[in-house]
Structures are given as structure tokens and as C-alpha cells.
Amino acid sequence: MANVEITKVRKCFGNVEVLHEISLSIQTGEFVVLVGPSGCGKSTLLRMVAGLDVPTSGTIAIDSEIVNSMPPKLRGVAMVFQNYALYPHMTVRQNLSFGLKLAKVDSLEIKKRVLESSEILGIQDHLDKKPGQLSGGQKQRVAMGRAMVRQPKVFLFDEPLSNLDAQLRVKMRTELSLLHRRVQATSIYVTHDQVEAMTLADRIAVMYQGKLEQVGKPLELYQNPKTKFVASFIGTPSMNFIEGEILTKLKPPKGSVCGGFRPESTFLSEEGAPAKLFLGKGRVVLVEPLGAMAYVHVSLAGQTVIIEAKSEVFPKNEDPVSVWIDPTKIFFFQDNGNRL
Numbered sequence: 058m059a060n061v062e063i064t065k066v067r068k069c070f071g072n073v074e075v076l077h078e079i080s081l082s083i084q085t086g087e088f089v090v091l092v093g094p095s096g097c098g099k100s101t102l103l104r105m106v107a108g109l110d111v112p113t114s115g116t117i118a119i120d121s122e123i124v125n126s127m128p129p130k131l132r133g134v135a136m137v138f139q140n141y142a143l144y145p146h147m148t149v150r151q152n153l154s155f156g157l158k159l160a161k162v163d164s165l166e167i168k169k170r171v172l173e174s175s176e177i178l179g180i181q182d183h184l185d186k187k188p189g190q191l192s193g194g195q196k197q198r199v200a201m202g203r204a205m206v207r208q209p210k211v212f213l214f215d216e217p218l219s220n221l222d223a224q225l226r227v228k229m230r231t232e233l234s235l236l237h238r239r240v241q242a243t244s245i246y247v248t249h250d251q252v253e254a255m256t257l258a259d260r261i262a263v264m265y266q267g268k269l270e271q272v273g274k275p276l277e278l279y280q281n282p283k284t285k286f287v288a289s290f291i292g293t294p295s296m297n298f299i300e301g302e303i304l305t306k307l308k309p310p311k312g313s314v315c316g317g318f319r320p321e322s323t324f325l326s327e328e329g330a331p332a333k334l335f336l337g338k339g340r341v342v343l344v345e346p347l348g349a350m351a352y353v354h355v356s357l358a359g360q361t362v363i364i365e366a367k368s369e370v371f372p373k374n375e376d377p378v379s380v381w382i383d384p385t386k387i388f389f390f391q392d393n394g395n396r397l
């Protein structure tokens with residue numbers, strides 16, 4: 058196992074710079090999730106750690122050794138892809154052993170590693186099947202097994218759960234968490250799904266338009282977002298944002314300011330602690346009941362605000378409502394997106 062040090066890495070394709078001076082340290086045994094919208098450069102960064110792409114400038118070090126020009130197979134990394142990338146004509150056992158055979162690992166050792174990892178992943182009963190006979194979840198377990206048998210210094214995952222249906226994705230996410238707790242391998246995991254990031258990561262690195270927006274523990278990013286992008290990207294439903302007089306009066310800055318507050322800090326009643334701030338009167342446009350609570354969308358001064366309502370009786374569409382917020386839970390952002 059090893060640490061990974063990414064230092065001022067830039068990547069250009071032709072004249073287009075898609076990654077701008079990314080620096081990120083990943084500690085030994087740490088599970089770091091790179092999260093951000095499609096096209097922000099996550100795969101490009103991961104591929105450079107894997108050695109499938111070369112940085113335009115900057116350095117990547119694994120285990121304190123700069124690997125910029127080291128071929129992938131010497132880096133001690135193993136990558137798991139979204140599309141599994143299994144050999145369709147080989148059995149699971151052959152898929153798992155193939156890389157080790159190429160690397161001339163002793164056949165008894167191969168047998169031992171294949172058995173071990175297939176037991177950890179719960180695919181030991183499928184070793185003689187071909188990928189075509191497996192479900193999506195099983196295929197992804199084989200893909201992970203193929204990475205595990207190589208006993209890499211660093212695991213790299215590129216959206217490994219994105220091809221699975223929602224239910225299976227949640228199940229595999231839990232399994233991955235447990236697996237990481239057991240194996241404790243240094244891992245860099247790419248996803249566009251912030252829930253996956255929040256639930257899996259020791260630390261999350263939020264990327265946006267080729268830059269690192271913020272790096273921190275999941276709850277740090279949730280409770281203390283440094284930019285409007287991070288505030289909007291982390292958390293479902295997304296944070297509410299209001300550009301308007303009420304909020305600019307609270308904290309008069311130069312230029313305009315945007316106030317953000319999460320659905321759970323927004324209320325349809327003044328009752329209960331702590332002292333709440335009256336935001337205004339609005340009209341219900343949509344109610345999404347989820348059982349114990351509902352997301353109530355309220356149109357207020359030309360904008361829509363989502364409120365997490367916990368009362369037993371939810372309002373109905375078109376109901377007039379008053380909206381309060383917890384003033385200690387308001388985030389202010391400047392025009393450039395930085396937190397005030």
C-alpha cells in the first residue's frame with residue numbers, strides 16, 4: 058500500500074486545458090472520492106494516476122516515487138472500470154487469473170489469491186461461469202476481484218457502480234464500504250454521484266471545470282462549503298439559493314450576494330427552537346411526500362424554495378404558506394461563487 062501525491066498537474070488536449078494545476082495528497086489506506094459533474098476531468102485525472110495518460114505538466118508520485126513516465130503495469134495500481142472490461146470468452150476464474158499469469162506469478166499463489174478474493178467478494182460459486190452468465194452486480198464483483206488479486210498498492214475506480222440499477226448500486230456501495238474497512242487499501246474512486254461520495258469517502262475532492270473546488274471530509278463539505286458550487290453539489294435536494302433584498306439587507310456587501318440555505322433549515326412554521334427568521338409568504342407548487350417527511354416546493358418572490366416538512370399533515374398544492382429559516386444556517390456567497 059502506498060500514498061499518492063498529485064502536484065500541480067495540468068492536462069491539455071491540443072489547445073484545450075482540461076485540468077488546471079490540481080494538487081491532492083492521498084494518504085496510505087485512505088479512500089478518496091473524486092466527485093463532480095460529467096466532463097469536469099475526473100477520469101482524466103484518474104487515468105494519469107493509472108498511467109493511461111501523461112500529465113502536460115506537474116508530477117504524480119506513488120509511494121514517494123514520481124511515476125510520470127513509468128508504464129502502467131510497473132506502477133502497482135489496479136483500475137476498475139464502469140463497463141467491467143471482462144474477457145467474455147473466459148470464465149470468471151480465468152478472468153481473475155489472467156493478469157497474474159501474464160506477470161508470471163506462481164500458479165499455486167494464483168490459485169490462493171483467486172480463492173481468497175472470490176470469497177471476500179462472494180463470487181466463489183461462479184468461478185466456472187462466463188461473464189455472459191452473470192448479473193451486472195456479479196460482473197462488477199469479478200472486475201473488483203481482478204483488481205484485488207493483483208494486490209496493488211493503489212486501487213483506482215472509475216464510476217464502477219454507474220451501470221447498475223438503483224437498488225443494486227446502494228447494495229454494492231455498502232459492500233464496497235465494508236470491503237474497504239476490511240482491506241484498508243489506498244483507493245481513488247471517481248463518481249458523479251454525490252451520495253456515493255458522501256457515503257464511501259474518507260475524504261471527498263470536489264471537482265468542477267477542471268479545478269479542485271474543495272477537499273475535505275464528507276460532513277465538512279456539507280456543513281462548511283467554501284464555494285457556491287460545493288454548496289449546491291453536495292446534499293439532496295440541493296441547497297436553496299436566493300438572490301434578493303431580504304438577504305442582502307442582512308449582510309450588506311459590495312455588489313450582490315447570494316444566500317443559501319438547506320431544505321432542512323427551512324420551515325413552514327415559526328414554532329420550535331431556535332429563533333427563526335421570516336423569509337416571506339409563498340404558494341405551494343409541488344409536494345413530494347417521502348413518508349416521514351415531504352419536500353415541499355414553495356414559490357416565493359419569483360423563486361422556488363424547497364422545504365423539508367416533517368409535520369404529519371403536509372400542505373397541498375396551491376396552499377398559501379409562510380416560510381421561515383434558521384438564521385444560523387444561512388450561507389452567503391459572492392458573485393464569484395466564494396463564501397463570504
Ligand SMILES: Nc1ncnc2c1ncn2[C@@H]1O[C@H](COP(=O)(O)OP(=O)(O)O)[C@@H](O)[C@H]1O
Nearest residue numbers: 070071075093094095096097098099100101102
Ligand atoms: N482524449 C481526449 N481528447 C480530447 N479531449 C478529451 C479527451 N479525454 C477527455 N477529454 C475532455 O476532457 C474533459 C474532461 O473529461 P473527463 O476526464 O472524461 O471528464 P469526467 O470523467 O469528469 O466526466 C472533457 O471536456 C472531455 O471532453
Ligand SMILES: [Mg+2]
Nearest residue numbers: 099100101215
Ligand atoms: Mg469519467
